[in-house]
Amino acid sequence: xxxxxxxxxxxxxxxxxxxxxxxxxxxxxxxxxxxxxxxxxxxxxxxxxxxxxxxxxxxxxxxxxxxxxxxxxxxxxxxxxxxxxxxxxxxxxxxxxxxxxxxxxxxxxxxxxxxxxxxxxxxxxxxxxxxxxxxxxxxxxxxxxxxxxxxxxxxxxxxxxxxxxxxxxxxxxxxxxxxxxxxxxxxxxxxxxxxxxxxxxxxxxxxxxxxxxxxxxxxxxxxxxxxxxxxxxxxxxxxxxxxxxxxxxxxxxxxxxxxxxxxxxxxxxxxxxxxxxxxxxxxxxxxxxxxxxxxxxxxxxxxxxxxxxxxxxxxxxxxxxxxxxxxxxxxxxxxxxxxxxxxxxxxxxxxxxxxxxxxxxxxxxxxxxxxxxxxxxxxxxxxxxxxxxxxxxxxxxxxxxxxxxxxxxxxxxxxxxxxxxxxxxxxxxxxxx
Ligand code: 4AD
Ligand code: MG
Numbered sequence: 001x002x003x004x005x006x007x008x009x010x011x012x013x014x015x016x017x018x019x020x021x022x023x024x025x026x027x028x029x030x031x032x033x034x035x036x037x038x039x040x041x042x043x044x045x046x047x048x049x050x051x052x053x054x055x056x057x058x059x060x061x062x063x064x065x066x067x068x069x070x071x072x073x074x075x076x077x078x079x080x081x082x083x084x085x086x087x088x089x090x091x092x093x094x095x096x097x098x099x100x101x102x103x104x105x106x107x108x109x110x111x112x113x114x115x116x117x118x119x120x121x122x123x124x125x126x127x128x129x130x131x132x133x134x135x136x137x138x139x140x141x142x143x144x145x146x147x148x149x150x151x152x153x154x155x156x157x158x159x160x161x162x163x164x165x166x167x168x169x170x171x172x173x174x175x176x177x178x179x180x181x182x183x184x185x186x187x188x189x190x191x192x193x194x195x196x197x198x199x200x201x202x203x204x205x206x207x208x209x210x211x212x213x214x215x216x217x218x219x220x221x222x223x224x225x226x227x228x229x230x231x232x233x234x235x236x237x238x239x240x241x242x243x244x245x246x247x248x249x250x251x252x253x254x255x256x257x258x259x260x261x262x263x264x265x266x267x268x269x270x271x272x273x274x275x276x277x278x279x280x281x282x283x284x285x286x287x288x289x290x291x292x293x294x295x296x297x298x299x300x301x302x303x304x305x306x307x308x309x310x311x312x313x314x315x316x317x318x319x320x321x322x323x324x325x326x327x328x329x330x331x332x333x334x335x336x337x338x339x340x341x342x343x344x345x346x347x348x349x350x351x352x353x354x355x356x357x358x359x360x361x362x363x364x365x366x367x368x369x370x371x372x373x374x375x376x377x378x379x380x381x382x383x384x385x386x387x388x389x390x391x392x393x394x395x396x397x398x399x400x401x402x403x404x405x406x407x408x409x410x411x412x413x414x415x416x417x418x419x420x421x422x423x424x425x426x427x428x429x430x431x432x433x
């Protein structure tokens with residue numbers, strides 16, 4: 001007899017198999033017990049008919065507590081009524097680990113309670129579905145960048161540089177020196193691009209942001225491609241192809257998870273059409289001013305969540321906002337060729353109210369300008385000598401961007417809050433569990 005995973009049930013119809021499972025719920029009458037089972041790969045039902053099993057097996061089925069672990073042996077059958085499509089007709093049960101008074105019952109719980117029990121909550125259907133999709137986004141990311149000829153260059157997590165500004169740094173001691181947790185791997189990816197042409201990093205990043213919004217994590221994962229001999233226009237093409245590829249991969253490979261989340265697949269499908277709409281920051285300001293909703297918007301403002309939501313909703317598609325004011329963007333961005341006040345950059349805003357999912361730009365290539373910008377940002381030039389070397393020895397036009405994994409996951413899964421998109425969220429007031 002084969003030991004299988006629930007997800008493989010379709011390949012074993014009418015066969016007898018053994019599966020290691022946990023019990024999520026059950027109901028029983030005098031003659032039949034229905035066990036809701038999961039093994040991490042999927043969820044399905046076990047049917048225990050009293051007249052078909054030993055007395056011990058039927059008694060055990062009736063006595064089992066939620067989240068007890070067990071082996072079930074039985075025959076797989078189609079079950080057209082369930083979303084999964086298969087069930088197991090139980091022949092015997094073997095208890096592996098007892099469970100008592102599991103705190104997460106099938107009733108509704110508040111978010112804080114669930115977050116306090118995140119280590120257990122992960123076992124429930126919704127976290128299961130979100131983590132499946134998050135994993136697919138990770139898998140598809142590697143597939144996309146490998147097929148496009150990028151190589152993965154890991155950026156350090158302990159660093160002495162502050163690419164995204166000094167106000168949101170996590171400080172730590174590095175023996176007798178000072179160090180920070182990485183805000184972004186970008187500067188190191190620029191070194192990588194000069195060595196390998198097309199590179200990407202995918203790692204944890206940290207922002208000591210005092211933001212308590214449904215879009216901000218303190219610790220999140222970022223995918224940061226960087227490309228040598230590339231201007232911004234071409235980088236935008238890579239970005240839209242990458243996003244379309246991610247959405248298509250989730251549609252192709254996560255049908256069951258999307259069904260659990262009741263995510264509208266037609267809507268997702270519409271996001272695979274490229275090119276994405278593009279507007280300038282100037283046009284975005286005008287749109288907001290004329291919307292009636294944001295009459296106080298001034299040129300030079302950074303957009304908050306409501307503004308980003310409005311802009312993306314206006315297009316019902318991911319939309320690029322190009323060329324933001326220099327004053328609100330980091331030191332490394334290349335100035336616009338004909339305008340003093342803006343830089344060559346773009347944010348990609350996701351529709352349905354999800355806001356910025358990508359930030360990217362063309363990078364300053366000129367040594368003197370870059371040195372001046374570093375000073376102006378209040379950074380210590382000595383810490384950036386290595387970065388300036390990239391402009392000293394064969395500086396070339398180059399561009400790159402960063403996609404927040406959890407922002408993308410929240411959007412594609414249609415979840416309300418970014419805390420659902422990472423296994424163990426770090427939030428302003430949460431570092432437990
Ligand atoms: O726009 P950001 O700050 O850009 C950078 O860090 C660049 N160095 C990237 C690059 O060009 N290589 O961050 C990039 C993305 C955002 O668009 C967003 O998706 C995500 O990272 N992000 C966050 N996600 C969750 N919580 C936060 N606090 C985030 N801050 C940024
Ligand atoms: Mg940004």
